[in-house]
Amino acid sequence: MAPRNSSRNLRVLLDMDGVLADFEGQFLKRFREKYPHDPFVPLDERSGFYVTKQYYALGQDIGTKAFGIYEEKGFFLDLQPIDGAIEAAREMAEMEGVDVYICTSPIKKYTHCVVEKYQWLDKHLGKEWMERMILTRDKTVINGDLLIDDKPNITGGMNPPKWQHVLFTSYHNRDVVLQDGQIRLDGWLPHSRWRDILEQKRQEISEQ
Amino acid sequence: MAPRNSSRNLRVLLDMDGVLADFEGQFLKRFREKYPHDPFVPLDERSGFYVTKQYYALGQDIGTKAFGIYEEKGFFLDLQPIDGAIEAAREMAEMEGVDVYICTSPIKKYTHCVVEKYQWLDKHLGKEWMERMILTRDKTVINGDLLIDDKPNITGGMNPPKWQHVLFTSYHNRDVVLQDGQIRLDGWLPHSRWRDILEQKRQEISEQ
DSSP states (O other): OOOOOOOSOEEEEEOSBTTTBOHHHHHHHHHHHHOTTSOOOOGGGOOSSOHHHHHHTTOHHHHHHHHHHHHSTTTTTTOOBOTTHHHHHHHHHHSTTEEEEEEEOOOSSHHHHHHHHHHHHHHHHOGGGGGGEEEESOGGGBOOSEEEESOSOOOOSSSSOSSEEEEEOOGGGTTOOOOTTOEEEOOSSTTOTHHHHHHHHHHHHHTO | OOOOOOOSOEEEEEOSBTTTBOHHHHHHHHHHHHOTTSOOOOGGGOOSSOHHHHHHTTOHHHHHHHHHHHHSTTTTTTOOBOTTHHHHHHHHHHSTTEEEEEEEOOOSSHHHHHHHHHHHHHHHTOGGGGGGEEEESOGGGBOOSEEEESOSOOOOSSSSOSSEEEEEOOGGGTTOOOOTTOEEEOOSSTTOTHHHHHHHHHHHHHTO
16 A cells, blocks of 8 residues: 655645635725715625625716726735735744645736735735745636635636635625535634644545 | 546746847847856857856856846837747647646846846737746646756756656756756757647657
8 A cells, every 4th residue: 555645735725816815895895985975885785705796786987987996006905914915824824734825816907916915925924925925817726735815716717726726705705505526615714724734634635 | 448538738837048049149249238248158168057056156246237137128129039830839839738837937127027038928929828828936746747948957846747847958057967858958049949849749648
């Protein structure tokens, strides 16, 4: 019988927007500050991954205004960390046998977004986290064991991907029914299941 | 006997600096323009992956000046395409059954570099190429079949990586002895072996 390959590290991919950084909260705050007289979507009425889609449903001009919000300079840099995310990321990165990567998709208007994603990581987790950063529009080709991401359907060039998808709960995905293989994580705060999920996956890969 | 899984696409990862973009040529040009009275390393005396290391050997101050060259605004955006690279990338991306990704590592001082890498791609290949872009300091976790890269030793969290390394010839790696599994590609110009390399790999994966 072949020896168990228990020596390799568990690779965890962490999404940024909606998992580490509060994209939804910041978007709503900025939209209401900039357009106080326009209709908006309260957080508990958010549904669907793309926030702009819901704003376009309120009117073509509202959708266009919504798009402009996160294309502005400073939007991505100023995102607030999600409660407990920074502490969880630090703890995870210090775990023996765990390799943590940040796996994030820039928006199409990349001018401010790409550099601000690096700056955000620098500001909240430190310069050395740049070594963990992966910017990609196709997450399926990243070879992790777990991808913690708030987007329900993640598709791309590799089907199926190597990772198991941990759907991180957000306002927009609360009612989404999990697909085969997906598991849910409700947050980072104390008593969060994230450590159990990592431990379970670590056991699975050590048995392969 | 299981049917051959011949339906999946071949994934080719293309490095930018030294493979698509002429980092070495631009570096030397800029260094000589800025420091005409300082010693420099002619292209045919380049050895070792890191250009600054060779400049530090000429003196601490020369090394510091060299470092500053590619940290300047505009350096990455202004890189000239390597002969035939743009045409080869376009042809490859249009091949049936081939998925092309750009797989590039930003320098640690990311301020100008990350956005300029996107701008460069936009300028030379078009906005739609952003969908193919992967910025990462660890290329081992990208799940490609071939990585065409001028860096001789590519290490990271995944050992061995999934891809086969095609060492793209550059001044600094001309004399490097290939390691197990590596193959060499001498350029993109007519009669380049790149199509044969892709075809060979495609056959390998269809037989798996």
